[in-house]
Amino acid sequence: MKKLLTSTALMFAMGLPALAQEYTPDPAAAPGGNIVVTYKDDVATLDPAIGYDWQNWSMIKSLFDGLMDYVPGTTDLRPGLAESYEISDDGLTYIFNLRPGVLFHNGREMTAEDVKYSLDRVTNPETLSPGAGFFASIAGYDAMSDGSATSLSGVTVIDPLTVSITLSRPDATFLHVMALNFASVVPQEAVEAANGDFGKMPVGTGAFSLDEWVIGQRLVFAKNENYWRAGVPYLDAVTFEVGQEPVVALLRLQNGEVDVPGDGIPPAKFTEVMGDPAQAAQVIEGGQLQTGYITLNVTMPPFDNVAVRQAVNMAINKERIVQIINGRAVPATQPLPPSMPGYTEGYAGYPFDPEAAKAMLADAGFADGFETDLYVMNTDPNPRIAQAIQQDLSSIGITANILSLAQANVIEAGGAGTAPMIWSGGMAWIADFPDPSNFYGPILGCAGVVEGGWNWSRYCVPALDELATAADSITDPAMMDERMSKWSDVYMSVMEDAPWVPVFNEQRYTMRSPRMGGAEELYVDPVSIPVNYDYVYVTE
Amino acid sequence: MAGYLLRRLVQSALILLGVSFITYFLLFILPADPVRQIAGRAATAETVANIREQLGLDQPFLVQYSRYLAGLFQGDLGRSYLQRTEVSTLIGARLPATLQLMAAGIATELVLGLSMGVAAALTRGKALDNSLMITSFVTVSAPQFVVSLLLLYVFAVKLGWFPIGGYGTFAHIVLPALTLGLLGSGWYSRMMRSSMVEVLRTDYIRTARAKGLTRARVILRHALPNAVLPVIAMIGIDIGIFMGGIVVVESVFGWPGIGQLAWQAIQRVDIPIIMGVTLVSAAAIVIGNLLADLIAPFIDPRIKLR
Numbered sequence: 064m065k066k067l068l069t070s071t072a073l074m075f076a077m078g079l080p081a082l083a084q085e086y087t088p089d090p091a092a093a094p095g096g097n098i099v100v101t102y103k104d105d106v107a108t109l110d111p112a113i114g115y116d117w118q119n120w121s122m123i124k125s126l127f128d129g130l131m132d133y134v135p136g137t138t139d140l141r142p143g144l145a146e147s148y149e150i151s152d153d154g155l156t157y158i159f160n161l162r163p164g165v166l167f168h169n170g171r172e173m174t175a176e177d178v179k180y181s182l183d184r185v186t187n188p189e190t191l192s193p194g195a196g197f198f199a200s201i202a203g204y205d206a207m208s209d210g211s212a213t214s215l216s217g218v219t220v221i222d223p224l225t226v227s228i229t230l231s232r233p234d235a236t237f238l239h240v241m242a243l244n245f246a247s248v249v250p251q252e253a254v255e256a257a258n259g260d261f262g263k264m265p266v267g268t269g270a271f272s273l274d275e276w277v278i279g280q281r282l283v284f285a286k287n288e289n290y291w292r293a294g295v296p297y298l299d300a301v302t303f304e305v306g307q308e309p310v311v312a313l314l315r316l317q318n319g320e321v322d323v324p325g326d327g328i329p330p331a332k333f334t335e336v337m338g339d340p341a342q343a344a345q346v347i348e349g350g351q352l353q354t355g356y357i358t359l360n361v362t363m364p365p366f367d368n369v370a371v372r373q374a375v376n377m378a379i380n381k382e383r384i385v386q387i388i389n390g391r392a393v394p395a396t397q398p399l400p401p402s403m404p405g406y407t408e409g410y411a412g413y414p415f416d417p418e419a420a421k422a423m424l425a426d427a428g429f430a431d432g433f434e435t436d437l438y439v440m441n442t443d444p445n446p447r448i449a450q451a452i453q454q455d456l457s458s459i460g461i462t463a464n465i466l467s468l469a470q471a472n473v474i475e476a477g478g479a480g481t482a483p484m485i486w487s488g489g490m491a492w493i494a495d496f497p498d499p500s501n502f503y504g505p506i507l508g509c510a511g512v513v514e515g516g517w518n519w520s521r522y523c524v525p526a527l528d529e530l531a532t533a534a535d536s537i538t539d540p541a542m543m544d545e546r547m548s549k550w551s552d553v554y555m556s557v558m559e560d561a562p563w564v565p566v567f568n569e570q571r572y573t574m575r576s577p578r579m580g581g582a583e584e585l586y587v588d589p590v591s592i593p594v595n596y597d598y599v600y601v602t603e
Numbered sequence: 604m605a606g607y608l609l610r611r612l613v614q615s616a617l618i619l620l621g622v623s624f625i626t627y628f629l630l631f632i633l634p635a636d637p638v639r640q641i642a643g644r645a646a647t648a649e650t651v652a653n654i655r656e657q658l659g660l661d662q663p664f665l666v667q668y669s670r671y672l673a674g675l676f677q678g679d680l681g682r683s684y685l686q687r688t689e690v691s692t693l694i695g696a697r698l699p700a701t702l703q704l705m706a707a708g709i710a711t712e713l714v715l716g717l718s719m720g721v722a723a724a725l726t727r728g729k730a731l732d733n734s735l736m737i738t739s740f741v742t743v744s745a746p747q748f749v750v751s752l753l754l755l756y757v758f759a760v761k762l763g764w765f766p767i768g769g770y771g772t773f774a775h776i777v778l779p780a781l782t783l784g785l786l787g788s789g790w791y792s793r794m795m796r797s798s799m800v801e802v803l804r805t806d807y808i809r810t811a812r813a814k815g816l817t818r819a820r821v822i823l824r825h826a827l828p829n830a831v832l833p834v835i836a837m838i839g840i841d842i843g844i845f846m847g848g849i850v851v852v853e854s855v856f857g858w859p860g861i862g863q864l865a866w867q868a869i870q871r872v873d874i875p876i877i878m879g880v881t882l883v884s885a886a887a888i889v890i891g892n893l894l895a896d897l898i899a900p901f902i903d904p905r906i907k908l909r
Contacts, residue, residue, distance in 0.1 A: 306857045306858070311752075
C-alpha cells in the first residue's frame with residue numbers, strides 16, 4: 064500500500080503514551096463536490112449512544128467527535144475534542160484539556176459540561192445504550208448501572224475547558240474507549256429538544272451535519288463550515304441513498320451515478336469485477352480487524368476433551384474455505400487478526416493434517432468418530448462454508464449435522480450454551496477498537512460465559528482472566544511491549560486449549576468511482592467503514 | 604346495505620384483532636430475543652435485564668399483548684426497538700410510495716392480464732391462445748429478482764430510457780410497475796380466459812348472438828361484464844400482497860416501500876415494526892376484499908348485499 068500518510072509520534076511530558084498527533088493533508092485534495100453512497104438497509108439511528116452497526120458507525124463518526132480520535136486510515140490514537148491530556152501516576156485519573164472555540168452544529172460552544180452530560184447519558188440505563196458497558200472502568204459506573212445515581216461520580220468538570228475522569232481500576236484501553244462513538248460529545252439541549260428522536264435529529268461537532276433525511280430514501284450530510292479541524296472536510300456534501308440493491312448499486316457506479324457502494328461488491332459479482340482490469344482498478348483491498356472462527360463448546364462431550372478440540376483444529380482445510388469466498392480472506396492461525404497489536408508473529412497455528420488428527424481422535428478414544436451439530440447462519444456463503452467444514456470433519460470420522468438458522472437464532476443458541484459447534488460467519492467478531500483486549504473478555508473470557516453471553520465455547524480459565532486483567536492494568540506507555548507480550552501469552556494459551564478453530568481473517572474491498580481521490584488507506588480505514596468521509600475528495 | 608356494511612366492518616375488526624393476536628404470539632414464542640439485538644454484544648447481563656424491564660418484555664405474554672392492544676386502540680403503533688422512533692412515522696413515510704406502486708402495478712397487470720385473457724378466450728385453441736397461455740405460464744413462474752434485473756439492465760442501463768432505480772418521477776415508476784404487471788398478468792389472463800370461455804358458452808350469449816347483435820357488442824356488453832366479475836375479487840387479495848411483500852422489486856428498483864421496512868425489521872427482530880406492517884397489510888387485505896364485495900352489485904345487479 065502507498066504510504067501517503069505520515070504520522071508524527073509526539074511524546075508528551077510526564078510519560079504519556081506515544082500519540083500520532085498530526086495528519087498531513089493530501090496536497091492534491093481540492094474542496095467541493097458531492098458524493099453518493101448507497102446502502103441496502105435503512106440507517107437505523109444516528110444517535111452516537113445507540114448506533115452500533117457497521118453502517119451507521121462511520122456516519123456517526125463524521126457527525127460527532129469524542130475526546131479522542133484516530134489518525135485517518137490508521138489505528139493510531141490522536142487527540143480529538145481534547146487538545147491534550149494528562150494521566151496520573153497510578154493510571155487512575157485522566158485530565159482532558161478541551162479545545163477552545165469548538166462549536167456544535169447548533170452554533171453553541173462545546174464545554175466540559177457537555178462532556179460530562181454525554182458520558183452520564185450513555186451510561187444512564189434509561190438511554191438503553193448498547194455501549195454502556197465500555198465505560199465500566201469509570202468510577203461510579205456501577206451506581207449508574209443499578210440506577211442509584213444519575214451522574215457518574217468519576218467525571219468532574221474542573222473548568223469549562225477541563226474535565227477530569229477517575230477510573231475505579233487501571234484500564235489500558237481507556238483512551239480507545241474515549242474514541243468510541245459511544246463517547247461522542249452531544250449537546251444536552253438538542254437531545255432534549257429531539258424528545259427521544261435524537262437518532263433522527265443528530266447535533267454534534269463533527270465534520271458534517273445532517274442536512275436532510277427522507278426516511279427510506281436518502282440522507283444528506285452537509286459540510287460543517289465551522290469545523291474545528293482546519294481544511295477538512297473537502298466534500299460539500301455526502302448523499303446516502305438507502306434501499307439500494309448492491310448489484311444495482313454496482314450498475315449505477317459503472318454508469319457514473321454512484322461513488323461508493325456502501326455494501327461493497329456483492330459476492331456473486333466479485334469474480335467478474337476483479338477479473339476486469341478497468342473495474343479492479345477501482346477496488347481497494349485492505350485488512351480488517353475481524354476473525355471468522357468455529358467455536359467448540361468445552362462443556363459438552365466430546366469437546367470437553369482437549370485432544371478432540373486439537374484434532375478438529377488440524378482437520379479443517381482453511382485454504383479451501385478461503386477459496387469458497389473467492390479468496391476474500393487470509394487463513395487465520397490465532398484469534399487475533401494480523402493487523403491487531405498483540406498478534407503473535409511467527410506462530411503458524413495448527414497444521415492441516417487429517418491423518419494426524421485421526422490418530423489423535425483414536426488416542427482420545429474416538430476411533431469411530433462421533434456425531435455432533437454445527438450451527439450456522441443461513442445466508443450465503445455461510446451454509447457453503449459449513450458444508451466444507453462438514454466434509455473436513457467427516458474425513459476424520461466426525462459426522463456434523465448442519466443447523467442453518469437465522470442470525471438471531473444462532474446467537475440465541477450460542478448464548479444459551481446449547482450449541483456444540485458454531486461457525487461464526489455473519490456474526491463474527493469485529494473489533495470495536497484496535498486493542499487485543501477487545502477480542503478476549505466477551506468471547507473467550509469468563510465474563511462471556513453467562514446466559515446470552517458471546518463466549519459460545521463456554522471457555523473459562525480463571526488464570527487467563529487474571530493474566531488479561533494484569534495486562535490491562537499496565538497503563539505505563541513505556542511498558543506497552545510488556546502489555547502486548549502478556550496479551551500474546553493469553554492468546555497462545557487459548558490456542559493450546561483450542562476452544563476455537565480460527566478459520567480466516569476477512570479482507571475488505573471498497574469500490575469507488577474513478578473521480579474519487581484521497582489516499583488508499585482512507586478507503587479501507589479500520590475505524591470508518593467503508594470510507595473516512597472527512598478526508599476523501601473528488602477530482603472533478 | 605347499511606346493516607351489511609356495519610356487520611362487515613365489525614367482522615373486519617375481529618379479523619384484524621385475530622391477526623394481531625396470532626402475530627404477536629408467534630413473535631413471542633420465536634426463539635430470538637429482541638433484547639439481545641438491542642443490547643448489542645458489549646452488554647452485560649445487567650444491561651440486558653434493564654432493557655428487558657424498560658420495554659416491558661419481562662412481562663407475561665398476555666400483559667405484553669394487552670399493553671400493545673391498549674396502545675393500538677389509541678392509534679399508537681409503538682416505537683421501533685432499533686430505530687428508536689415511532690412506527691407510525693416509519694410506515695407513514697413509506698406509505699405513499701407503496702400506494703403508488705400498488706396502483707400502478709395493479710393497473711398494469713389488469714390491462715395486460717385482462718386483454719391477454721380476453722384475446723385468448725376469443726381465439727380458443729388457436730395459435731394466439733396457445734402462445735398467450737405459454738406467456739402467462741412463463742410470467743407466473745418467472746422469479747421477480749430475475750425479471751426486475753433484466754428489465755433494469757435492458758431498459759435503464761443499456762438503453763437508458765429510464766433511470767436506474769429510484770423514486771420520484773413518472774419515469775421511475777415505469778419499470779417496477781411493468782415488472783409487477785408482467786408477473787401478475789399471468790394469473791389474471793388465465794382467470795380471465797377461463798371465466799370468459801365459460802361465459803361465452805352460456806345461453807344468454809347465444810341469445811344475444813341469435814338476435815343479431817354485432818360481435819363487438821356481444822363481447823363488450825354481454826360477455827365481458829359477467830366474465831370480469833370473479834377476477835375483481837382477486838384485486839382485493841392483490842392489494843394485500845402489494846402492501847406487505849414486494850420486497851424484491853422494491854429493493855432492485857430502490858423503491859422506498861413498506862416491504863423493505865418489513866424485511867429489515869424481521870431480520871432484526873424489531874417486533875413493533877413487524878406488528879405494524881403486518882397490521883397495515885392485513886387491514887389492506889380486509890378493506891380490499893370489502894371493496895371488491897361492495898363493487899360487485901354495481902357490476903352484476905343480481906348480487907345483493909345482505
